[in-house]
Amino acid sequence: MSTTFNKKLIFPMVLGSVLNPINSSMIAVALVPIAVAFGVGSSETAWLVSALYFATAIGQPVVGKLIDSYGPRKLFLIGTVLVGVAGVIALFTPVFWLLVVARIILGLGTTAGYPAAMFLIKSEGKRTGEDNPAWILTLLVISSQTVAVIGPTLGGFLIHLGGFRLVFSINIPLAVIAFLAGYFVLPKEHTKTQVSKMDWVGVLYFSIATFSLLFFLMNPHITYISFLVLTIIAGFLFVRRENAMKDPFINLDVLRGNRPLIRTYIRILLAATVQYSFMYGFAQWLEIGRGLSEVSAGMLMMPTFISSIIISALAGRSSKYFIKTFVGGIVQFLSISLLLLTTNTSSIIYLIIVAAGFGITTGLLNLANQNVLYFQADPKTIGASSGLLRTFSYFGAMLAGASSGAFMNHQNPTFGFHQMAFLNLCLALIFIGITWYDRHNLQKLKGSIKK
Template sequence: MPAPPRPGAATGADPVDVRGFGARLTAPLLMGSLLNPLNTTMISTALVAIGHAFGIGATDTAWLISVLYLASAVAQPVLGKLADVIGPRRVFLAGLVVVTASGLVGALAPGFGLLIVSRLLLGIGTSAAYPAAMAVLRDESRRVGRITPRPVLARLSFAALGSAAVGPALGGLLVTVVGWRGIFAVNVPVALLAFAVTLRWIPADPPREPGAGRRAPKLSPDPLGIGLFSAALTVLVFFLLGLAHPRWWLLAPLAVLTAALLRWQLRSPQPFIDVRMLAGNGALLRTYLRHGLSYLLIYCVMYGYTQWLEEARGYSSGHTGLLMLPMSLTALLCSLLGARTRTLRAPLTLACVLLTAGSAVLVFLSGDTPLAVLLLAGACFGIPQGLIGTSNQAAVQAYAPPESIGSAAGLQRTAQYLGAIAASSLIALAYADAASDSGLHLMAAVSAALGVLLFVLTVTDRALRAHS
């Protein structure tokens, strides 16, 4: 069967027709895909409670953020590649098993070290869902002979964005009702339910052998490429996490590992990362850059602003979650609106303007700022969060090779998590041991400057003009 048309290509199919992509296929994918974004933001309103429980400060609790992003940044493209090679259903199910284990470890952890282990496992396990889901949809598209309908992609995006958006509010509720351990325990029933419905409703992986009628030639996982990529990314993350006291010596092994990775990927007949394709695909590279920079700004608010509300303004975890509710609701609404638009440039440009404006508002917050202004500041970041996620997902669908959509989607998430890691580093640099007005203002000023840069990158992108 020939490969389906590229996303965005003209077809005779009704764009809202989702036959072949029914609820039984998409429901497990949505359940699994919400776990990673939910856990990236849900813990934001539990950091102070965890710090008090173990007698540690913001610098230490920042590791709970960073370790999940480190694991996710490495695992997303790796598991996406494995989904392309051995089958997405297998990878999806294995990830849910790891999520269940991580939830049990975190809920029962007697010390802070095991919480780090739990978040590491959680990052690996939840990273399987999104790239595997994209590969499942690709296989279904090949089976029925047409592209994945945009409403189906919109639901996948909505699940990710919606769960990330409601994470702070849900986290605040769990901490208030059952304590911070509920942040970890809630993953267990969700993962088990997703596992059960996946076994029942997701079809078995199609054959990957040459001549089987599904794919040719047979793909290779490229273990050396995966190992070099993982090592280089890990070194980069450790350098970013220590920006308060830079460990410049890490740049030497980073340079060596990066050079070795590039050399091997250029020589490998089936590379883990197709460097030649990326070098000739500026639109896809710019999408990754834009996505990572956008989420750097979003996560500065998701973590830095919530910590300031609790430590500097004295709000409880529950109240902080409620204060972040306008951001959550606007993100949910705008993720739906972003999925309906047929353009890319307009929603991304609007998102850049609002990210810059929201950062500027944070520069002027203080202990006596009215509550209405605090709510407005959060809402300014909710709109971009909804628009950016759906628009950049559509861009990856448009620009990435269909046969590598799993690894391409994983690299998109890697860019997002590198932005989040940079955000946690900036927060740790600004706050040191406790959130303060001056630390918030420093973080906001840097974010505003980066917002201007993001705006310039977006409006000057010629590929986006073609989708205007």
């Protein structure tokens, strides 16, 4: 029996994990041309962002739990099929809201990749005795950031070549490749040692609470206050249901007993809100505020992802989690401050500096939070825990989508962009405060990763 990590698993693990980030980054430069093509505003196109993350926020913990019970192969293959179906729908639909449906299906399809990868890392680590495979965790982060590098630029070129539909249809060949890789490489055998029934009532309550909150955030008006009330009621029923269940959808008892892990989830929520707000808000502002083309806007997003890759590679093996998290928070605050100084005549050099600053904070915070999760989570529920981490990230993306729809719909796009930046500046301050409060727990993890 081999005592080294099965390198055949790397390709499907990486490909499955990057399907979500490449679609997240490509859509950033497609929102404006989609709005023009269908005659809708930014408040409508924001649903293309939020709908995908609504689906992933629900699907990620569900699929993660199923993977913990049944193994990664079947769930991975089903996910790739859904990704392909979404690409086909988006390629032919003449109706804007069917495009939103395609994004929901795409979101569900991408939910299996990351929990499957984390499950395989854990199972391979157990098999080989390499309990802390820092190199493969770093590879997953860098891979996601690498595809994000080409995402906005690729999206811009695809739109230039054949319109926004090519941004969606590229998922068809990606889905075929991922399916074949998963079918021939992922292990078929899996001992069902933790099989349990899914708490579908809990999933329903969670879904109602999440959608109601999202709908209200997308339409923040007194007319829709009933959706906020529904969020509170469904949330209360969800908590009561989960506390009474022997095997709940989301184990709230585990969360209450693991406060450091809860703070990790809160940090990823705040960081994701800021990061996605920048990605979608900045891309739209470059096109409608700065007057750049989709290709140029995509090119100007590249410094963000390039600097993110570089900082991830440099800091990937470092186990100084507090330093990475705290420095990332400070750089995040400074980068947002620079956004408040942008105008429709800001120089390209200045915009590149701003974009690179966000890349540094993205690389540091994404890597640190993923590594911290690996050690804070219960090994028996690593799939569900990693799925829940992504869920908090997707909640941040939904909040970013809602703020983008609200602020970027302003007649003065630069003024709206500055409003969104100020909101994120407040979130960055909260992030720094929580990180400082949690410094002792993060410092205790120093030296945990084997190099």
